Amino acid sequence: MSQLFSPFSIGQVTLSNRIIIAPMCQYSANEGAASDWHLLHLGNLAMSGAGLLIIEATAVEPAGRISPADLGLWSDATEAALGRVLSSIRQYSNMPIAIQLGHAGRKASTAAPWDGGELVRPEQGGWQTVAPSALAFAANDPAPIELDRSGLHRILQAFALAAQRAHRLGISAIEIHAAHGYLLHQFLSPLSNTRQDEYGGRLENRMRYPLEVFEAMRAVVPDNMPIGIRISATDWVDGGWDLPQSIAFALALRERGCAYIHVSTGGLSTLQQIHPAPNYQVPFAEAIRAETGLPTIAVGLITEPEEAEAIIATGRADMVGLARGILYNPRWPWHAAAKLNAQIEAPPQYWRCQPYGLKTLFGDVRFRQR
Template sequence: MVKTTSALFSPITIRTVQFKNRIAVSPMCQYSSEDGFANDWHLVHLGSRAVGGAGLIFTEATAVSPEGRITPDDLGIWKDDHIPGLKRITQFIKQNGSVAGIQLAHAGRKASHQRPWDGGAAIAPTGERGWQTVAPSAIPFSESEPVPVALTAAGIEKVLTDFQVATQRALDAGFSVVEIHAAHGYLLHEFLSPLSNQRTDAYGGSFENRTRLLLEVVERVQTVWPRDLPMFVRISATDWTEGGWTADDSVKLADILKTKGVDVIDCSTGGNVPNAKIPSYPGYQVEFAERIKQETGMMTAAVGLITSVEQAEAILANSRADFVLLAREFLRDPYFPLHAAHVLKEDMPWPVQYERAKPRQ
């Protein structure tokens, strides 16, 4: 074991999984799949971050059903045929000393969109490559988008089953961490927030009812996911909009998830309404990870404009979170952990193929 003095490179063990450092690759949609299949792009994209030294590498939001995709080009895990391509990736990640994580997702009313570089507009159910979206209530994300269909009891049961079966596939594909995506205005977040959930049945109204589906998804996932492997849940800690989901709600939810056996709350924000006024400055979401960690004792992951080594180190050194998740910075620099180790004077091993380029302290 390499000795470390920095918080960023302190190993951590959750259940039976050891992470060599606290740097994680945040889920980042690549919009590069055909029929949900992982391909060479995904192998190189995720594999290069393993070569770069990340402790934990998440796939992009991986759809548990075809209708759960954000775009027709999203990664998927709704059929067994998806397993081999994903397994190729997890094997490479593990061979390079990193932990492979998968984010299971359903986009809800924000599904059926074009890729960002094709304009990102919603695709009508009758449009080419489009489909009917679903949500807790028949409320579109914006006035210009198609109205989703409110999920029936049978529709909710299908969602639960889709998450459960996808979890078994994730296990078969070799993932060691599973994360349930309940953030960014996608289906599970839509149920949590009063802005998008106006149901009058057992899944709407009170806090208890609005959190019911997420808790049921957690329980279904746990019927398959081994107890010795970590489970994360990503939330949007606030809607940044009056009358929506709040930081207080997030603390309350985290307390419940802790009792349910969830290990880490991955703290993002926003995404559920189009015109939310979201402040944007370095580390603008870290306060939510810090608050949940302090008030509930849950491990948390911080994300959001974390771009420098010194910033990432300070977040962990000051016990504001247990992991830092980087997204765009990893797009700019797939080898961020290797470079961070040099800055922090940590003797982090480099891949032997790259050893001759390693800076000397």
């Protein structure tokens, strides 16, 4: 029996298999509101047969967007727009859907990647960025404003309110974005956090604000709604955030009821030295799982079904996350099930597409064709 296609539970949310569609920014929202693109994009992925679909990084306030076209969940209008998309998808797919909530901090106010991805200044339609410390991400960027207590409270409340909106929308789980150099990662790393108060300096202090955000979100949604987190397990820079600190953070999260850890790396510094290769980030998920016992999602150039199967079967992670690979091949789970002699869920409209010789791919289905 394929381990990749065995069920798994995140809290009280049961997944039919261990394949996770990782959050992928689409830069296609209108003032934070989900558009018809999101209906097409998420609807397509909801037909893939994966165990869980995580909606892209969704800003908790307008200033937390990576780009002006980022998805948001900070108002009745943005909640209603996303609700329309989800309502349409749920008519045809019962796949659990999670959402990643985040704030870009000093990496906010940038153009979409296909427009160059550079900083958009206020006079160009952008906005003033904020961060733990007044340290710019890139050498030529203006410095962000260091968050004061009022700003810290505002953003913490924005995370909590967005969590409540996600719950009202019937979303299955929440993932906090504390990876890839965005605001909560900026608090964790000594490269971006040089504060002199209780939120900076030693590890305990640098973890304080991300943990407070987690606690605030956990307090406002029911216990049966899982809250997980995505982290960058290393900055890939000497003297930066690293695996031992990630393990300490994960242990603190476990004490607070964290449901899972989605383990990525990098994104905080332009000085990072990364050498991508197949499965290159999996050892970080493996180490965190071994040290903390928390369920983990492994990512990082996992492209072949046999690779994903081996990761699960050998206990290196509990789930595998796919991003670019599933954009390239939105039926990746179907093809993986065929290779691994497993079954996959698919809408009945597609049952007759099963290739000859794979008549059990979608289970014991019946399709009468006139």
